Amino acid sequence: MIIWLHGKKIYCILCTIFFLALHAQVYALEYIAEGTGPTRKAAIQDSFRNALENVAGMTIDSSTHVNNTRVTHDQIYTHSNGFIRSYQVLQTLNDGDQYMVKTKVVIDMEPNAKLMSGFDKVKAIHVGINDPRIGIVVLNQNNAMKVSDVAVETAIASVLNQSGFSHIINMNQLNPTKTKRFKIAAAKSDFNTIGLLGTQEQLDYIVTGSIRANDIDIKFDTQVPMKANDATLTINTTKCDTGEAIQFGTYQETNIDITQKIAADNAKYKTGEKAGHDIANKLLNYAASTSKNYTIYVHNIKDQNSLSLLKDYLTDISGVQDVYIREFRNNAAVIDLSFTGDNQTLASYVTEDTEQPSQIMKITNSTIDLNMQ
Secondary structure, three states: OHHHHHHHHHHHHHHHHHHHHHHHHOOEEEEEEEEEEOOHHHHHHHHHHHHHHHHHHOOOOHHHHHHOHHHHHHHHHHHOOOEEEEEEEEEEEEOOOOEEEEEEEEEEOOOOHHHOOHHHHHHHHHHHHOOOEEEEEEEEOOOOOOOEOHHHHHHHHHHHHHOOOOEEEOHHHOOHHHHHHHHHHHHOOOHHHHHHHHHHOOOOEEEEEEEEEEEEOOOOOOOOOOEEEEEEEEEEEEEOOOOEEEEEEEEEEEEEEOOHHHHHHHHHHHHHHHHHHHHHHHHHHHHHEOEEEEEEEEEOOOOHHHHHHHHHHHHOOOOEEEEEEEEEEOOEEEEEEEEEOOHHHHHHHHOOOOOOOEEEEEEOOOEEEEEEO
């Protein structure tokens, strides 16, 4: 009788585990996809797009596919909110002009950067956001000279390195004048200037912030005198090529130790670690997303009609959606769009417009400068 009861319990537990496993698999789908592109990386991105199209397409009524291809195309990208959790390249071919790849893609429909293995994180960083160069400037508010706080900067850099980001730039090794300009802009929270300065130093992202550590007057009933400190860190992460603040937060930690300095350093370091994890997760989620936001700066566009034709051309590019003309004046325009692919692939598609020839003047991680010919 006891054995039967134990067996019943075990059976129930196994059923529960099986149910949870089935439930979890709803959010992670494996798909074999093919992709083509002018580079191997572009072909891999194309396979991601094809995988998402097919997975999302499964949820769309088949009659819509037949009756309105364009509506289906838009719906697919609207519903393709999944992230690429991991992938494996199964085959690569190159005929001289085009790369063709076959990949096994795991699509996470409920993405969480913590689910990625270390190897998957590195792949996402390299393919999704081109292994960005990241600078860190954190000012010590307890110092009237607003010097950098090495403890916090080191903590953030350490977490980013552990998360797979390899290009962390030591801002204190820059020219002293440039470092000072960064610190002045950081103190004023002038993100446009921070972004501009970062672009000049070929940075993709820059983390700026300030830390303040205050001693806490607490009486400890211990034989060894103990000291307490409370640290508060405020952080902003700026995308340099657009000046956009993509992540911000305030972090607080309290630490107790045998000296005020050790207590303060430990409290500050812990706030830096917290901020580092948030920054890493933000960038990893962005890297894992196959759809990225891009801004195209168009120069020498003749008139409104030419701009409308360019918008129509961009809209028809596979993987492009949400094309929006943000500004048009003096024969120059600013166009925002989303694209399932990298900046180089988008640039190559843009210049294939034979009706309105153009030339790429400059490319950053999320911007393209286009000169109409």
